Amino acid sequence: MVNCGLLTNKNEPVPLKSIEVDVLVQGHVATVSSTLQYANEEESALEAMFVFPMPADASVCHFSAKIADKEIVAKVKEREEAREEYDDAIASGDQAFLLEESEESVDVFRLSVGSLPPGQSAAVTFVYVTELSVQADDALRFCLPAVLNPRYTPPGTGGGIVSEITSTPSDIPYSLSLTVHVSSPNPISKVESKCPLEPLQFLNTDHTIAKVSLSAGHKFDRDVELFLHYLNTHQPTAIVEAGDLTAQTGTLMGDLVVMLSLYPEFPEALMSSVLSRGEFVFVMDRSGSMDCPMHHGDHAQMRIESARDTLLLLLKSLPLGCYFNIYGFGSEYESFFPNSVEYTQETMEQAVNRVKEMGADMGGTEILQPLKHVYSQKCIPNHPRQVFIFTDGEVWNTKEIFSLMRENADSHRCFTFGIGEGASTALITGMAREGGGHAQFITGTDRMQPKVMQSLRYALQPAVVDITEEWTVPEGMSTTRLSPPINVLFQGQRALIYAQLKGKIPSSDSQGSVTVKYRLADQEVTNKLGFSLKPAENTGLSIHRLAARALIRSLEREEQTEGVEKEALKARVVELSVEAGMSSSHTAFIAVQKSSGEAVKGPLLRRSVPTFCMSDMSGAMADCDYLEICMSDTSEGMAYCEDPEITYYSDTCGKPMEFLQSLPTVEDTLLQLISLQQASGCWEMDGALMKVFGKTEEEAVKRTPAQVDKGVWATVLALIWLNGFKMDAQIEWQFVAMKAVTWIRNQNVVNLAECVRVGNDLLGCQVKEDILGL
Structure with a gap:
């Protein structure tokens, strides 16, 4: 069954009351302890089910339950043995707790709290360890996942733990408190978060130990991310x-x-040089959920819109002579070209025109088939294959996808991007790991373009290979x-x-x-x-x-x-x-509290604890002829879809997405400029380019230096404008500028210094010639 829409659970009181999280960060690793407080306020014994996300690289190393004053510490056992013991305990009237990893995905766990008597409370604690990922700015990222997207399950396929995920209102009925203690060999410079934090407290004079807490009242309706900045981070x-x-x-x-x-x-000399060869394959999620906002703030861009802008930037940044192709996928997939084509002005224009028409109109999230098609294509000699995968979704068959990528690891590198809250960490990091590439997550108000261009820099640089270690003890x-x-x-x-x-x-x-x-x-x-x-x-x-x-x-x-x-x-x-004492795919944690020994009479009430979910309604549409989205009590109304081809979405405040899409957007002059660049790297002198500069074409032509071609003059002006007005976004236009500089050098301009001087005067800048790279 694929769960459709948002379920209110009005008739099912939630037994989970609060979550308390303590985090100990030691350098590059974290130990996370979470305590969940349960209470059965019903008149019958119940079984509480809580399906929740966890970082993909985490492993549970402790699980215990406290009932009244007695603590039961769980043991790790073979999975089937643990399940049988849990079932036997419930049948005997004993209280039992089972914690197990999803068979489909390592970033989803299910906690079963069995035979909790009426009026009884229980505190469940689990501890896990995880490595912290490194961001482009050298910060370490800690993420406490809160959002769990429903996994898209195609018709006719089986489902395990992930099939129990249901969408719930944004009004999560339990509270969260979080405290983080940080210790590091190197001084801590700062801790940042998109969630409100209490002030950072340093606990020693050399700033190597600190403490920070989440501000009270935080709604656990989005992932909690912390970014830790250390001094001397590159020191081994x-x-x-x-x-x-x-x-x-x-x-x-x-x-x-x-x-x-x-x-x-x-070495800087190696890093400043980039490859001019390569086959670049861009695989873009076009499922219905890509028509959701990037975040829940005002004037949020739709995910598919941000993806289109990013693809435009990538297409303009590719080097002449390379090869490329673009795939869109949902329940089906399509490619722009039958095979990867050489990057020329003509093929670039064809691709740009099709990118502008891309919509979130391809149904669910099935990524396996397009990847199989990519890997079935013959590699182009002397053009190493680089695959860029963009998705906001969850899939049910991650292990099959990883196996496919592992089989083709020698023929490509894979760079992955998780878009929006709730993107599967297992899927995003696993594909990058198996494909020998790098993973990025775009959440909150993050712009997609800087992170994607960081990965393009990786793809265009030589990677370290043939790594060996020699230990001496x-x-x-x-x-x-x-x-x-x-x-x-x-x-x-x-x-x-x-x-x-x-x-x-x-x-x-x-x-x-x-x-x-x-x-x-x-x-x-x-x-x-x-x-x-x-x-x-x-x-x-x-x-x-x-x-x-x-x-x-x-x-x-x-x-x-x-x-x-x-x-x-x-x-x-x-x-x-x-x-x-660690979790794995073949084991589970089991804890049993012996009670009166009286067998349970009649079936237990079963209550699913809501996890905040961003519903992949397009996936649901594949199985539903009728979709009803039930809004929370505070919503402005209800949206209905009686036609499977038409989908209306609502954000957590109940505003229709049609309304959000109609909000005015600020014109992005940087993207306008980039969109006008030719594949060779030059710009043409025309009114559209001068509009970006706030000038008329007549003004620019009149100031053209003697013996300078109009294309050279337009390209010099574009470089001056980028360096003079958009330095804060340099990572986004660095490859665009490199192409332009290379093109100008090949034109053998005799009075380049004069061009720069007049261009500065025209645009009101003071950019020096050496800054331009000329």
Whole structure:
């Protein structure tokens, strides 16, 4: 079943009352503890179901429940064994708690609170560990997911946990409190968020320990994002953590574990050069939900509109001589050209005209088929394939998609973009990981263009390849790598490497080292990092747990490979998961509280706890002949759709999307300028260009320097305008400008200095010739 629209649940009182979250950030990793308060206010025993999102790279490492004054700590068991124990406990009248990972997607969990008696309260606590992703500005991103989009499930396919996701009103009936403690080897410069925060409190004089909290009254109707800024972020670090004293020596949890943070700085000369070759394939989500706003603020742009602007920018930024194609997908897919075509003025104009007509009109979200078509195309010799995927949706078959990308990992690099609240972290990060690329998330009031251009810079630069490590430890010790091999690494991208240190440390001042070698643009580079083998204090086994998670995920991915011993790999995952007390695809957390032993009479009442959802109504439309959107009590009305071909959307305040789309938009002069550039990099002298500058064509032509072609003059003016008025958006137009500079250089202009001087005077700027790159 595909859930349609927004459900009010008026007749189902919500048993979840509050969520309290405590976060401990240590450098690049975070340990997150969430406590959920339940209360059964009904007259019968009930079973509460809560399906909720979690970061894709997170793993649960603790689960407990407190009823009255008694705490029950859950154990990790093989999944089917845990489910049977849960069912038996409920049938016997015992109180039971089950926490399990979705079989379809690693970023969705289901919490089952079973046989909660009338008037009974329970507090459920789960703890997970996760790595923090690095943003383009070197900030570390922590995200507490709140929005859970319904997964689009095509007709005739099965559904597991994710099929239980329902859309609910934005008036979430439980509260959220969140406190974050941050400690770092490097000073903390600032902590930012799109959600209101209390002032940052520094807890020591060197600013390496701080505390920050979410302001009271926050509505948990959107993801909570924090951006942590450290000084000296590119400095490589190594943290050694002591093992669990209760674990056996020689096991992962009993031995020392080291985490290496590798964040290489590459030579500026290499980074300033870009490739002029490549096949660029842009895969754009055109499902109905792309007609939703980018955020819930005033004058928010529609997602499909932002996507169109971004594609325009990408098309104008491609180098002459490369190849490209554009795919749109929903329930079906289409491509602009049968095969990738060479980038010329003619093909660029054809693509731009079709991009302008793109709409969110292709139904649900099925990305597998277009990807299969992309990979079925023959690669173009000497033009490495770069795939850019844009989606706001959720899919039910992430593991099948990852398997396909893994099979084609040697033929392409994949850059992914999650658009809007609730985009699946598992899907976005997983595709980028399997495709050897980079993932970005565009949420809140973020502009899509800067993040996409950052990824284009990665795609146009040589990546680090042939990465190897050599570990050196004292005699009597050895190392075992726990994380999967790193295949590629880009400038501004960080890699965390985990290794188990076996054997006894000779002395407290013993040292180890790791030498990392790689190739960059056919040059061999070597970096060596020494570190103390004395374990860090107060780490709480977080490094061990992340290392165990890395090894578990590697084994799970290996299971998807043809010809492997799947049962042996599953047994190893279960063994490691139980040893480390970590969640996995083959295990679940189970806790049982023995009660009177009286069997339950009659069926339990079942209550689904609402999670805020951005409904992919287009996916629902695939199965529904009639769609009714039930608004919350405070809405301005109800919207109906009796024709499956027509869909009306409403945002959380109840305003029809038609109304939002009719709001006036501010003219983007930067995009206007870029849209007028030719594929070669030049601009033509015409009234449309002069309108961007606030001048007339007659004024510009009259000031043309002697012996200067009109195209050269127009292109110089465009470069001066960009540098003089749009420096704050330089990341968006950097490749456009590079093409223009290259074109001007090829024209052999004799009086370029005079052009710059007159151009500054005409536009009222003071941009120097060397700033223009000329």
